[in-house]
Every structure is written in structure tokens, then in C-alpha cells.
Amino acid sequence: QVPLVESGGGLVQPGASLRLSCTSSQRPLNVFDMGWFRQFPGKEREFVGGISRSGGTTYYGDSVKGRFIVSRDNSKNIIYLWMSNLNPEDTAVYYCATGLGPMGTRVGDFSSWGQGTQVTVSS
Numbered sequence: 001q002v003p004l005v006e007s008g009g010g011l012v013q014p015g016a017s018l019r020l021s022c023t024s025s026q027r028p029l030n031v032f033d034m035g036w037f038r039q040f041p042g043k044e045r046e047f048v049g050g051i052s053r054s055g056g057t058t059y060y061g062d063s064v065k066g067r068f069i070v071s072r073d074n075s076k077n078i079i080y081l082w083m084s085n086l087n088p089e090d091t092a093v094y095y096c097a098t099g100l101g102p103m104g105t106r107v108g109d110f111s112s113w114g115q116g117t118q119v120t121v122s123s
Contacts, residue, residue, distance in 0.1 A: 002027045002098050002112035009094060009117030012086055020081040020117060022096030030074040033099035035110055036081045038092035038119075045095065047105040049081065059103060064090075086121045093118050 008020040022034070036048040049060040049070040058070050069082040079096055094117050097110035104110055 002029075002032070004096055004098070004112055004114035006094060006096050006114040006117040009119045011120045011122065013123050014087050014121055016086050016121070017082070017084040018086060018119060020083070020094055020096075020119070022079040022081075022114060023077055029072070029077050029079060029098070033102050033104065034070075034072065034079045035097050035099055035104060036068075036070060036079075037095045037097060037107070037110075038090075039095065039116070040092050045107050046092075048094070050099065050104060051079065052102060057102075059105075061105070083119070086119075088121045091120050091122070 002024055003026050004024050006022050012018055033052050035050040037045040038048050039045045047061045048064055049068055051058045051070045051072055055072045067085050071080045096114050098112045099110050
């Protein structure tokens, strides 16, 4: 297991942007493909986006394409989720996770998870 910590969540207004971060103080993340998921109350976790170990490949869930960007800074051991044009339907707990292999999109494709960070979009 890789201890992961997400940060950057909060309350924002519709149309705003937000950047989430994911890091580990105990393990280097550059050996993992990484993913971001979100979870709505009473729902299963939904794939948001993923990134390869080098950062050269990114891919996204249909609901966030064109609005969210996943990036990483391996020198800082941080994975980012850049969110723009947020709307109330983006309100959820956001999680990062370490991938078991490339291009995973299902919960079962990922092994270690952070505790999540709440993002609330409301006027």
C-alpha cells in the first residue's frame, strides 16, 4: 500500500477553477500510473482521469473531457487535477489512486487510495 494524501478541495462557485494535488511522503509516485476518481453520495466511484508514469499520456472520463486536466511533477512527487468551468454536478469527494497498470479506468485497476478531498460547487 502507498499512503496518498489529496488536498486542494473546497467550496467554489459555478464556473470557477480549482487545482487538486495528490502526493505521498513515503513512496515515490513516478513508478505508478496514477488516476483520479470522484464519488457522489450514495454512488460508486467514477473515473475522472489518468496519467502515465512519465506524464506523457493522459486520458479522461467523458463527463470531464475538455474541462479537467491531469498532470504530474515527478520532481515534486505530486499529481495534479486541474478543474475548470466547475458546475454543481462536479460536487463530490475526489480521490487519487495508484494504478496497477497503464490506462486503467475501473476501481479494480487501482490499488492504493487516498482519503479523498471534498469539492463543493455552489452559488
